[in-house]
Amino acid sequence: MFSPIKLASEFQIARPSYSWASGFFSELDRWRGIEGKYIDHLSLSCGKKVLALGPLHEPEDDTKEEENNSNIIKFLNTKDQSSVVYVSFGSEYFLSRKKGKKWHMALPEGFLERVKERGLVVNGWAPQAKILKHPSTGGIASHCGWGSVIESIHYGVPLLALPMLYDQFIHARLVVEVGVGIEILKDEDGQIKREGVAKVINKVVVEKKEVKLLKQKAREFQ
Incomplete structure (x- = not known):
């Protein structure tokens, strides 16, 4: 098991600039169902509401090969x-x-x-x-x-x-x-x-x- 804070500190993202989070909220292709506590930690760190849009995956394409x-x-x-x-x-x-x-x-x-x-x-x-x-x-x-x-x-x-x-x-x-x-x-x-x-x-x-x-x-x- 690993905590959000430990994970963030390991990869030096605990206090970044978050230039991508320029608005009141930001959207990410992430999955709250399996990443909820990390998304919440990210939201607190950047001071923005983070909307997890996932899970997103491509529909099957029956035309390929x-x-x-x-x-x-x-x-x-x-x-x-x-x-x-x-x-x-x-x-x-x-x-x-x-x-x-x-x-x-x-x-x-x-x-x-x-x-x-x-x-x-x-x-x-x-x-x-x-x-x-x-x-x-x-x-x-x-x-x-x-x-x-x-x-x-x-x-x-x-x-x-x-x-x-x-x-x-x-x-x-x-x-x-x-x-x-x-x-x-x-x-x-x-x-x-x-x-x-x-x-x-x-x-x-x-x-x-x-x-x-x-x-x-x-x-x-x-």
């Missing part, structure tokens, strides 16, 4: 309920050359062909909303971009939080605090261990008691 969507949905239709982990780290973070080479070396030639019945790799845009609302999707391994956090909670899908940069670390802490996800922790060198990933996947998808609690909490915010 229908053929690709069809392949994805067909794959999901073959899987048991809540058995699939959707992995997506957004469009702003890319592996370094060193990490990319490490992944390339770790995956043997022909890997994608061998796992196509168990997993699906999507090159290009993926219909995230369609994937998240599909009954076969049991969790999402996410960088915790705000849009992904909102959509995941909206569709009641537990998060496997793996923040990469910017405000994603704050979002990940919030996800854990409100009980809608579990963070995949890195080691002291900042590396992600396969054992750590497997442990969190097991909690989010396999352990029925943990899964029930996470989904129940997500439903409270819907």
Whole structure:
């Protein structure tokens, strides 16, 4: 758990100028349901009323890459309920050359062909909303971009939080605090261990008691 004041002091926003809050009130794409105490603290700090407009997320667009969507949905239709982990780290973070080479070396030639019945790799845009609302999707391994956090909670899908940069670390802490996800922790060198990933996947998808609690909490915010 972490308090609004502690969080603000850590990121040096306790006494900012708040140039954006020029009027009597300000609007933010935030979600009072899960961020109420932090929004109130922000309001007190800047001396303005803050209106949280969220949760805001894009409506589904059925016109985008229908053929690709069809392949994805067909794959999901073959899987048991809540058995699939959707992995997506957004469009702003890319592996370094060193990490990319490490992944390339770790995956043997022909890997994608061998796992196509168990997993699906999507090159290009993926219909995230369609994937998240599909009954076969049991969790999402996410960088915790705000849009992904909102959509995941909206569709009641537990998060496997793996923040990469910017405000994603704050979002990940919030996800854990409100009980809608579990963070995949890195080691002291900042590396992600396969054992750590497997442990969190097991909690989010396999352990029925943990899964029930996470989904129940997500439903409270819907």
